[in-house]
Amino acid sequence: MELNGKIPPGPLAEKWDKHRFNLKLINPANKRKHEIIVVGTGLAGAAAAASLAELGYGVHSFCFQDSPRRAHSIAAQGGINAAKNYQNDGDSVERLFYDTIKGGDFRAREANVYRLAQISTSIIDQCVAQGVPFAREYGGSLANRSFGGSQVSRTFYARGQTGQQLLLGAYQALSRQIGIGKVKMYPRTEMLDLVLVDGHAKGIVVRDLVTGKISSYAADAVVLATGGYSNAYYLSTNAVGCNVTAIHRAYKKGAYFANPCYTQIHPTCIPVSGDYQSKLTLMSESLRNDGRIWVPLKKGDKRAPADIPESERDYYLERKYPSYGNLAPRDIASRAAKEVCDEGRGVGELGLGVYLDFADAIKRVGAKVIDERYDNLFAMYERITGEDPFRSPMRIYPALHYTMGGLWVDYNLMSNIPGLYVIGEANFSDHGANRLGASALMQGLADGYFILPYTIGDYLAVSGKVKVKADHAEFKKSEEDVSRRTQLFLSIKGKRTADSFHKELGLLLWENCGMARTDEGLKRALAKIPVIRDEFWKNLNVPGEGQEMNKSLERAGRVADFLEFAELLCLDALERKESCGGHFRQEFQTSEGEAKRDDANFCHVAAWEFKGVGKEPVRHQEPLVFENVHLGERNYK
Amino acid sequence: MSNFLKSSVGRKSVMAVTGLLLFGFVIIHMIGNLQLFLGQDALNDYAKHLVEMPLLLWPARVVLLAILVTHIFVSMSLAKENRVARPVRYTQGATIQASYASRTMVMSGIIIFLFIVYHLLHFTFGKIQPQFYDQLDAEGRKDVYGMIVYGFQNIYVSGAYVTAMAVLCFHLSHGLQSLFQSLGLRSNALAPLLKKMAVGLSLFIFIGNTSIPLSILLGFVRMPGVGR
Amino acid sequence: MNLKLRVWRQKDASKAGKIEEYEAKNINPHMSFLEMLDVVNEGLAQNGVEPIAFDSDCREGICGMCSLVINGIPHGPDRGTATCQLHMRKFKDGDTITIEPWRAKAFPVVKDLVTDRSAFDRIIQAGGFVSVNTGCAPEANAIPIGKHLADPAMDAAACIGCGACVAACKNASAMLFVAAKVSHLALLPQGQVEKAARVQKMVAAMDREQFGNCTNQFECEAACPKEISVSFISKMNQEYLKAFKGDIL
Missing domain, CATH: 1.20.58.100 (Fumarate reductase/succinate dehydrogenase flavoprotein-like, C-terminal domain)
Structure with missing residues (x-):
């Protein structure tokens, strides 16, 4: 079966505007009559719940943590991309679109990615208005830094805690709606099943994690914003609670799972130290702005890094990819690290690590500037490893970090089950086969603040009239x-x-x-x-x-x-x-x-249909049509 | 206003303001008392003037009492809530950086209150050493000087006053910096200065006030005409 | 290394709890404190004892979920470090470690070392936000914000809402948490419009939750894993008094 992504016709740059005009609207008085369930309170979930409540919908928001503020978006460090072109370095919506689609190795929908790039600028406006304390220049304007996979500086950041600050912005917007009673919040409550009535998503079954009580909640539509499945690998940079349960249950109820094999391995994590380890800690990719990655030229060179002379070091990313160097995209940087370690040139006790060296940057701008730029990251590294990265280089190794795959959704972010919307990392839509740094926050907030609140009305206007109660x-x-x-x-x-x-x-x-x-x-x-x-x-x-x-x-x-x-x-x-x-x-x-x-x-999306545990699922395809970009070999040399 | 007085922050500011006013009284009181060192005539004259201005003295006493009562009652309401706020204590407690003075404000406050009662009974109502209370000096004035000198020649009485001053100054060493925080006037830049100021002023009060009993006890101050 | 653990066990909020003793054997000093507990729990489960319940999620010191009082100090002996980033190399072989939950009336124990911190959420719900609906934001660079404001705002905003300030405070006061949010928003131009109402509502919410009162002992700052300064409490007091002044004038 061929899946219909419902991509609007017309020129790429006009699709979203025209589509919004064509979406059905619900008048404000009627919005009050609709109830929406949002599962998950990360960037996508909190932003969606808040925005839907602002529009007037009644929202029920669920999270398994003790507070909506704990969702794992909070751990994103580096930043958020936006095509503001504040640096006057040639950025544009077009370029962000192109970088993202190329970064994703041409395995994402053009229309979705273009829309993401268009919306990116509004996200920054929204977050600043909420009081997100982005980094500033001395003159008071917003600061930017560069990130992997791009040659312009378009990443906005709040020290090494960008995800935290953006999430707190969304959490505060959500809290405001909880305070005025438009959102009912259910913390420490885990979704354990999706309920369909006549083929439409009409509610969920949850377990109260404090009392163990299992109960049902019905609504006119269900939104899943439950994140990715990196924890399938046990060790990942995800929080220990992150899980696939919500989207897997939806999959078992008939939602198609798209491109599950697109997993992202982040190149800069603290290496594994022993089998007791419960998680891996990410060191933000932004460190690659100033750090130089190298391994010894010789195999099994056990000398201390400071004792290895320049001539016996291999700055392999700079050597292989001279134009992007240490800022090569994540998948390429990760694989390169694996290659050198497989060659026996890895560093650290287990030989599973490469150096990320700040000596040159410290010489160039001074330790104080570096400390200011990455303060909590350097301290965090020292806390975990007991080594001071100002004195000796960090050791890093790739680790599971993000999953581009997820439940299949159309342009409206609705899955193949009517009334089931999937947003943020939980869906598959915008990153193709590889996500660029600082794009996850952008996508989560775009989905939650600026896409779902429009598109869900189109469904509710028609199908939201059929009311179902939780005693069905x-x-x-x-x-x-x-x-x-x-x-x-x-x-x-x-x-x-x-x-x-x-x-x-x-x-x-x-x-x-x-x-x-x-x-x-x-x-x-x-x-x-x-x-x-x-x-x-x-x-x-x-x-x-x-x-x-x-x-x-x-x-x-x-x-x-x-x-x-x-x-x-x-x-x-x-x-x-x-x-x-x-x-x-x-x-x-x-x-x-x-x-x-x-x-x-x-050149297609593979979307899988569940047929029973242990039974082979059915593979459906959605062809990817590229009308605006040329499918080139991804070249970062 | 009622919301303000019900709120924790509002009541803390009341504590700060009343505390500051009481500190002001302590300073003025000390300056008055230090006239002891100017001799019997000067001190008794000062006391006589005070008594001769009832329109100033009594309102001042009433206001002072009101401030004291407010300081005590507000602190009691705050302290009661603080106890309620932690119904189950830690089996193993620890203190990271809180000063000893800050942790014992209620206790030092109670001791100071008891001292005030004692002090009033002693020098205002004449119940502790009545034999020195109603004496007149050569010019027919109430002999405050004599009352103090004879009173403090008793080592136990002097000891009580010195101890009470130590507790008061301990209380002030926290209170004098804490009040800036409660009134929103403390900053990290100002903090070291405030700390030095609080400790300095507390020591100043301690030395100033205890100089009286100590001087009497050590014989530096004595009744006129009485030799060593 | 081998350790003796004294751990608070409590079935649920309605039952009384008590300290139980456990052995933690063959602990690698590179483990985090929570990984040590994972190992102990794995052993307990194998022996048919119910594992020790404790909260944790991100395990990189940012989500604020982990919440253990270790030897009387919230998040343990390492200053500026959440429990999940505390490593066993900070302890010595043979040490006895006492582990208790946050203790405050406003944070009732749910089970063992897990507490209910929803009081913090309710304080934020009372006013810890800028009332700006999605879509009505002006251009981000329209209002320049100097570093002298942006930097301290970020310092305050770094709060992870773990509640260590309450746990450490001798009076179980939530002033540092509330002050961090009040200050973050009061420092920025975006927060000015609602500044007075915000501080009043948030302080009222804090008092309703029956947190204790601040006695300026600064234990909160010392226990805070993000080392948020008590100068923000001063800032909040100032904002509160200004708001009150605005009310009567």
Whole structure:
């Protein structure tokens, strides 16, 4: 089946304006009669919930954390892109569009990306008006820095805490609506199922994480803003609570899952130090502005970095990609790091690391300026590793960071299930096969503030009139399913904790579906995942009870979903027989070791339809049509 | 106004203002008392003038009492809430940087209050050492000088006053800097200066006030005509 | 390294809790404090004991979810560090470590070391925002903001809402949290219009939640993982008094 992305016709630059004109409107008095569920309170979710409530809709907002302010968007460090061209360096909507689509290795929709670039400027205006304390120049105007994958300075930032400040802006807007009663907030509440009535998304089933109570909420539409699935790999830069559950349940209810194999591995994370590790910590990509990445020229060179003379160092990014150098896009920088480590030139105890050296920058502008630019990052590195990056270079290594894949959505951000909208990292739409730095915040806020609030009205105007209550039979059925599953976790009483299964799965995925994938490795993983899953359902140990706060039980539910979802991830990677962006197949590379796309056969979105656990899902395609950009080889040399 | 007085921040500012006024009184009171060093005639004359201005003295006393009562009552209401705010204590407590004075403001406040009662009973109502209370000097004035000198020659009485002054100054060493914070006048740039000022003024009060009993006890100040 | 843990266990808000003792064996000094607890919990689960419940999410010191009082000090002995970024190299082999939840009436214990901090959310809901609807913002560079305002605003805005200030305060006061938001918005031109009403509403909300009162002891600042300065409390007091002055004049 071919999927219809509902891309509006007409010239690229006019699509969004014309489309907005064609969207149906709901008059303000009638908006009050509609209820919308928003799951997740990150940048996309909080922005959407606040904006929808401002428009007059009744909003129910859910998050599993103890407060909406904790959503993982808060951890984004580096910045947010916008085509403001404040630096007068030749930036434009056109250029941001082109950089993003090229950065995504030509695997995203032109129309979506163009709209994102158009909206980017309004986001900055909105955030500044909310009081987001972006960095400023001495004259008082907004400051910018440059970021990977672009040759202009268009990234706005608030020290190393841009995500935090943007999220707090959205959280405050959301709080304002909660305070006046337009949004009802449900913290510590986890969505465990999506409920469809007559094929339309009409509500969710949740578990109260404090009391263990399972209950239903009905609405006229459901918005999922539940983030990505990097934690399938166990070790990632995501928060330990991040999970695939919400979108996986929606997938099991019929929503198509698009491009799950597009995962992003971030080049600058603190390397793994031992098997007890619970997460990996990202060091912002912005560090690559001033840091130079190198490894020793010789294999197994165990000298201290300061003892290795210039002539015996290999600044491999600068060597391979002279025009972008240390600012090469994430996938390229990550793979290059893996290559040098595979050659045995990695640094650190485990040999899984490369140096990110600030000595030159400190010499150039002084330690004080560097400290000001990255203050909390340098302190954070020292806290975690016990080493001072002002004295010796940082050690970094790639880690799972972001997932470009997600639930399939059309131009309106609605999935193939009517009434189910998916925004932010949870959808697949704008980053193609690789996301550029500082674009996640841009996309989350664009979806939440400026796209969904318009497009959802188009659905509600027609289909929002059919009202369903939470005592409908479909809800009861879902509640029973969820309760049964919860009871099952508790009743197995085996020997292994959910965490131990999760670690096993994560390692399997990292080795076989990580930075470099092969047909053989993926098949190996696909054979092994059901084995782990079977053992999980036989040998799981969840202490405690269901009718109380039970962190082990929460964890078990999330791991169970990862164990199902991981199969889809590997299957998609196996079926996409090309290399593009974050998806690198060893079999498909240029003579120089770069990703080699197969535009003839794979210039499409792969969207998967669930057919049952352990059964092969069906792969649907949405062709990607490029009318405005030329599909070139991504060249950063 | 009622919202202001109900609010934590409002009541804290009341504490700061009343505290500052009470400190002002402490300074004036001390300057008055230090006239002891000018001799019997000067001090008794000063006391006589005060008593002869009832229109000034009594309103001042009433206002002072009102300020004191406000300071105490507001502090009690704040302290009560503070106890309620933490119903279960830590099994293992710790202090990172709070000064000892700041942590004992309620206790030092209570001691100062008890001292004030004692002090009034002693020198205002004459109940502690009544034998020195109603004496007149050579010119027929009330002999305040004698009352003080004879009173402080008792080591226990002097000891009580010195101890009370130590507690008062301890209280002030926190209060005098804290009030700037409560009134929104403290900044990080000003903080070290405020700290020095608070400690300095507290020491000044301590030395000034304790100089009286100590001088008497050590015999530097004595009744006229009485030799060593 | 081997450690003895004294941990607060409490079934739920309605039941009384008590300290239980556990052994933490073969702890790697490079572990974070929470990873140490993960290891202890894995052992407890294997022995059929319910693991210790504690909150954590980002584990990189920014989400504000982790909240342990370690040997009497919120977030432990390392200044300017959240529990999740505290590493075991700060402890010695053989140490006894006491772990308790935040203690405040406004933060009731949910279970073990987990507390309910929704009081903070309600304070923000009362006024911790700029009332600007999506779409009605002026051009971002229209109002220049000097670094002398932008920098301290960012210093205040760095608050992660963890509640360590309340936990550390001898009176369980929330002044540093409230002051950080009041100051952040009061420093910026965008926050001027609602400045007076904001501080009044937020202080009233704070008092309603039954936090204690500030006695200017500055324990909050010392425990804050973001080292937010108590000078912002002074700033808030000033804003509050100005707002009151505005009311009566």
